[in-house]
Amino acid sequence: MSKETSNVLWLHELSKDDPMIAGRKCCHLGEMLQAKMPVPPGFALTLKAYETFLQGSGAKEVILKVLEKHKQELLSDVSKFEEISSYIINDVILHKEMPGELKEEICRYYEELGHVCSDSETAVAVRSSGPISMPGQFDTFLNVCGYESLLDHVIKVWASSFNARAMAYRLQRGLALETSPIGVAVLKMVNARCSGVMFTLDPVNGDPSRIFIEGSWGLGESLVSGQVTPDKFILDKVTLEITQKTICDKAVELVRGPQGDVIPRDVPPERRNIACLSDAEVLELARIGKRIEKHYGVAQDIEWAIDDDLVFPRNIIILQTRQESIWTKKPKAPVAPRGSATELIARGLMQGIRLH
Amino acid sequence: MTEKRGFLSPHEVPPVPGTEGWERMYPYYYIFTTEDKEMQEYENKSFWYYDGLHYPEPMYPFDLIWDEAWYMALSQNNSRIFSIPASMGIDHRILNGYLYISPVGIEDPEVIEKRVADFMKRAGYYYQNWDELYGKWKDKVTSLIKTVENMEFNALPQLEDESVVFEGKGMSSGFELVRKYNELINYGLEAWQYHFEFLNLGYAAYVILADFCKKVFPGMDDRTLSKMVGGVDVILFKPDENLRELAKLAVQLGVQDKIRQSAKLDDALKALGESEKGREWVKAFEGAQYPWFYMSTGTGWYHNHWTWFDRVEIPFGNIKNYIEMLEKGESIDRPIEQVRETKEKLVKEYTELLSNEDDKATFQQLLGVAQTCFPYVEDHNFYIEHWFHGVFWQKMRQLAKIFVDHGFFKDVEEIWYLNRYELEQALYDLVTSWATGVRPRGPSYWRAEIDWRKDVIEKFRQFTPPPAVGVTPEVVNEPFTIMLWGITTGSIESWLDASGVSPEDVTEIKGFPASSGAVEGIARVIRSPEQLNELQDGEILVASTTSPSWTPVFNKIGAAITDVGGIMSHAAIVCREYGLPAVVGTGLASSVIKTGQKLRVDGDKGTVTLIK
Numbered sequence: 017m018s019k020e021t022s023n024v025l026w027l028h029e030l031s032k033d034d035p036m037i038a039g040r041k042c043c044h045l046g047e048m049l050q051a052k053m054p055v056p057p058g059f060a061l062t063l064k065a066y067e068t069f070l071q072g073s074g075a076k077e078v079i080l081k082v083l084e085k086h087k088q089e090l091l092s093d094v095s096k097f098e099e100i101s102s103y104i105i106n107d108v109i110l111h112k113e114m115p116g117e118l119k120e121e122i123c124r125y126y127e128e129l130g131h132v133c134s135d136s137e138t139a140v141a142v143r144s145s146g147p148i149s150m151p152g153q154f155d156t157f158l159n160v161c162g163y164e165s166l167l168d169h170v171i172k173v174w175a176s177s178f179n180a181r182a183m184a185y186r187l188q189r190g191l192a193l194e195t196s197p198i199g200v201a202v203l204k205m206v207n208a209r210c211s212g213v214m215f216t217l218d219p220v221n222g223d224p225s226r227i228f229i230e231g232s233w234g235l236g237e238s239l240v241s242g243q244v245t246p247d248k249f250i251l252d253k254v255t256l257e258i259t260q261k262t263i264c265d266k267a268v269e270l271v272r273g274p275q276g277d278v279i280p281r282d283v284p285p286e287r288r289n290i291a292c293l294s295d296a297e298v299l300e301l302a303r304i305g306k307r308i309e310k311h312y313g314v315a316q317d318i319e320w321a322i323d324d325d326l327v328f329p330r331n332i333i334i335l336q337t338r339q340e341s342i343w344t345k346k347p348k349a350p351v352a353p354r355g356s357a358t359e360l361i362a363r364g365l366m367q368g369i370r371l372h
Numbered sequence: 373m374t375e376k377r378g379f380l381s382p383h384e385v386p387p388v389p390g391t392e393g394w395e396r397m398y399p400y401y402y403i404f405t406t407e408d409k410e411m412q413e414y415e416n417k418s419f420w421y422y423d424g425l426h427y428p429e430p431m432y433p434f435d436l437i438w439d440e441a442w443y444m445a446l447s448q449n450n451s452r453i454f455s456i457p458a459s460m461g462i463d464h465r466i467l468n469g470y471l472y473i474s475p476v477g478i479e480d481p482e483v484i485e486k487r488v489a490d491f492m493k494r495a496g497y498y499y500q501n502w503d504e505l506y507g508k509w510k511d512k513v514t515s516l517i518k519t520v521e522n523m524e525f526n527a528l529p530q531l532e533d534e535s536v537v538f539e540g541k542g543m544s545s546g547f548e549l550v551r552k553y554n555e556l557i558n559y560g561l562e563a564w565q566y567h568f569e570f571l572n573l574g575y576a577a578y579v580i581l582a583d584f585c586k587k588v589f590p591g592m593d594d595r596t597l598s599k600m601v602g603g604v605d606v607i608l609f610k611p612d613e614n615l616r617e618l619a620k621l622a623v624q625l626g627v628q629d630k631i632r633q634s635a636k637l638d639d640a641l642k643a644l645g646e647s648e649k650g651r652e653w654v655k656a657f658e659g660a661q662y663p664w665f666y667m668s669t670g671t672g673w674y675h676n677h678w679t680w681f682d683r684v685e686i687p688f689g690n691i692k693n694y695i696e697m698l699e700k701g702e703s704i705d706r707p708i709e710q711v712r713e714t715k716e717k718l719v720k721e722y723t724e725l726l727s728n729e730d731d732k733a734t735f736q737q738l739l740g741v742a743q744t745c746f747p748y749v750e751d752h753n754f755y756i757e758h759w760f761h762g763v764f765w766q767k768m769r770q771l772a773k774i775f776v777d778h779g780f781f782k783d784v785e786e787i788w789y790l791n792r793y794e795l796e797q798a799l800y801d802l803v804t805s806w807a808t809g810v811r812p813r814g815p816s817y818w819r820a821e822i823d824w825r826k827d828v829i830e831k832f833r834q835f836t837p838p839p840a841v842g843v844t845p846e847v848v849n850e851p852f853t854i855m856l857w858g859i860t861t862g863s864i865e866s867w868l869d870a871s872g873v874s875p876e877d878v879t880e881i882k883g884f885p886a887s888s889g890a891v892e893g894i895a896r897v898i899r900s901p902e903q904l905n906e907l908q909d910g911e912i913l914v915a916s917t918t919s920p921s922w923t924p925v926f927n928k929i930g931a932a933i934t935d936v937g938g939i940m941s942h943a944a945i946v947c948r949e950y951g952l953p954a955v956v957g958t959g960l961a962s963s964v965i966k967t968g969q970k971l972r973v974d975g976d977k978g979t980v981t982l983i984k
Binding site: 218221222223224225226250252253254255257258259260348350351352353354355356357358359360361362364365366367 | 499
């Protein structure tokens with residue numbers, strides 16, 4: 017079976033040219049695995065699987081009808097999106113069963129993953145993987161354990177392609193409303209001692225000679241949602257010296273609850289104000305960041321975690337990476353027109369250094 | 373509305389009690405005036421900052437000569453020779469014995485525009501022919517130094533030698549003494565003319581490169597830049613290099629114990645003289661001295677910054693240290709290869725980070741010219757401040773001996789309490805009275821005055837000079853002000869922050885992160901090179917400024933903190949070389965911190981925390 021016609025693929029089978037097969041996130045993970053980046057083991061559900069589900073379950077038919085009926089309303093009244101979206105997701109998609117063959121296929125991959133992780137019901141993250149970059153548009157679920165739960169959450173991710181934001185976005189761009197196939201990445205859940213983000217430039221000023229790392233205890237969601245002020249590390253990208261280190265009071269961490277769900281927990285006082293990463297981990301992380309940037313040829317925005325089950329340096333796990341979205345898209349005008357050294361110096365001396 | 377913060381006007385700073393009349397120790401043009409109203413207004417509107425980088429101590433009247441020398445030399449190269457577009461020279465004043473300087477800018481855009489054309493032509497010539505011109509510079513400076521080395525200041529005879537008559541010389545050794553003194557002074561000023569022949573342009577190249585880097589790499593620190601620009605083989609390290617070689621030779625020859633077991637150099641030389649191998653080492657030791665032992669134990673700016681020739685136990689102690697290290701199996705080689713590799717790697721990878729071809733081209737142009745200029749920037753100190761000054765102070769002491777013989781001074785070291793103009797008068801007095809056969813007027817005139825001046829200087833020493841007076845400027849264009857003294861918005865702000873706080877309440881001091889690393893330790897405040905032997909292992913050196921020639925100290929200390937200095941100050945360069953954390957340009961560390969105080973020095977953040 018070719019990649020194009022598969023419903024499920026191992027991540028390492030994907031390369032960066034495959035976003036139309038399994039979405040960007042899955043492709044990035046595949047590409048990273050091929051380039052020896054430490055991503056968690058896992059598999060991808062393709063865009064084809066999405067279609068298979070919507071068609072096979074009969075959801076598509078219903079959705080088309082609903083949209084046909086309300087199209088004019090949607091065009092004239094944006095507030096309608098919430099209502100229609102809620103209906104499609106909750107009353108249509110989430111009521112559908114996974115078609116049998118697809119279900120078996122997914123379960124086979126999950127079983128295999130269980131072997132790799134020595135845990136038959138290994139906890140996984142179920143992440144959306146859209147074919148075009150729309151950060152944060154679709155849902156992602158962490159700590160999903162067991163076959164039934166996995167299948168439910170995969171459907172939830174697919175359903176999120178009909179959330180109000182995503183539909184409004186499609187309408188704005190003149191894209192088809194009724195379909196927006198997205199891939200899903202199913203990854204071994206990292207037992208995160210701490211996690212965070214890394215930019216291979218300084219996000220504050222765009223300095224390409226810096227590596228910027230933020231990290232906090234536990235799972236990464238607390239960082240994204242701003243509940244905790246993370247520790248901050250800045251390194252020189254060339255020398256890999258840590259040039260700035262700010263350790264913050266990290267009062268809350270997200271951990272796995274007894275049911276495998278994610279719950280906030282107070283950080284014990286003795287851990288609150290100490291660095292969540294050792295210098296060696298910071299350095300190793302930065303080295304990996306440098307490698308990732310080199311591989312893609314453009315500055316990256318990377319999510320990482322330290323897996324408490326593993327030993328340094330293998331405990332560093334890259335959860336995802338994407339092109340940094342602000343500075344890399346700004347056109348970079350030359351600082352100064354070309355000239356001889358003397359011209360450049362003369363021009364500089366004319367301007368002076370402003371003090372006020 | 374908060375009140376606008378600012379510094380005192382120079383005319384408002386109260387005098388130090390008991391020093392009234394101090395102005396007469398210095399040339400009139402160094403004194404802030406209230407009599408010339410136009411001048412007073414100019415002084416009020418200008419920004420004057422304390423040059424503690426060069427003058428951690430109050431000015432001795434004679435030692436002011438080097439200030440006079442660079443007052444003219446630096447300024448003229450900006451203003452009249454190379455036509456630096458937006459800046460004239462640097463103006464100087466003395467306030468309660470301390471030296472203040474002020475960059476003079478040019479604001480009229482038309483004038484600046486005109487100056488650019490001349491700058492292009494003139495500076496362009498130097499940048500393009502740098503190595504050749506620098507080669508010539510070394511020749512002329514070396515020849516100047518040798519001329520001064522050959523000068524002798526001898527006692528005046530009872531009766532002139534017969535040759536004066538039979539060779540028809542027609543002049544006395546008294547007159548020659550007066551003339552020689554003036555020559556010596558002029559040679560000194562001439563050496564400083566050369567000191568600045570390349571320096572303004574060298575600093576300009578670095579400052580503009582640094583400015584470009586700040587734009588493309590806002591987070592890049594100056595340490596990284598100076599590693600890319602800096603030389604691998606710096607002359608200033610050569611004297612110390614020789615000592616390491618001598619330590620290795622001693623071990624090779626198996627004579628190290630004779631050296632280690634001798635308390636003094638003389639004992640060692642005696643013990644070594646007894647064997648063939650020992651004599652071989654002594655020969656190497658003697659051969660390694662000239663001119664390298666002209667290395668000053670300080671910066672060379674003050675008469676009391678003795679050279680290694682004057683304090684030969686210092687290099688001898690260093691040799692012993694290095695032998696100890698070798699015996700312990702430690703390497704004493706400087707990692708030259710590593711420094712070179714780091715430099716190449718930094719240049720290559722930083723260039724690759726630039727996103728467009730224009731920036732790459734600009735970076736290469738500016739980096740190239742800065743690298744060309746840098747050997748001069750790093751090496752000139754040895755020629756002028758160490759070697760030339762070392763010889764100069766020796767000759768001045770020969771002259772002082774004559775004054776002592778004629779009853780002008782109680783001892784040689786009193787000569788520094790007269791400025792160079794007064795000394796010319798005193799010498800004329802001395803020679804004329806010798807010629808006339810009468811008692812000179814000098815002894816009664818100068819001895820009382822010198823006693824008073826000693827007291828005044830001591831009182832000045834107790835005074836903490838404000839970091840700046842006058843009005844802060846909008847823009848600084850003067851290359852030295854930015855690069856050497858590190859005058860920036862940040863440094864001025866921290867001076868203002870500190871100005872309202874009493875020293876006991878200070879808990880953190882900010883400066884420039886000059887050399888990476890963080891360390892905790894006990895402070896040792898050093899006010900003159902004489903105090904250096906008080907330093908204990910691991911202590912944190914706190915000084916108004918430090919000198920690269922304090923080598924034994926850098927092997928011992930945990931970190932260094934200075935009041936004044938930018939990234940290219942001597943302290944910064946040497947600390948990076950030795951891998952010590954350093955915070956420079958704090959403005960006030962040496963007046964706030966007391967010896968024994970526990971400190972935390974963060975050379976990455978540029979902070980010094982006082983641990984209570």
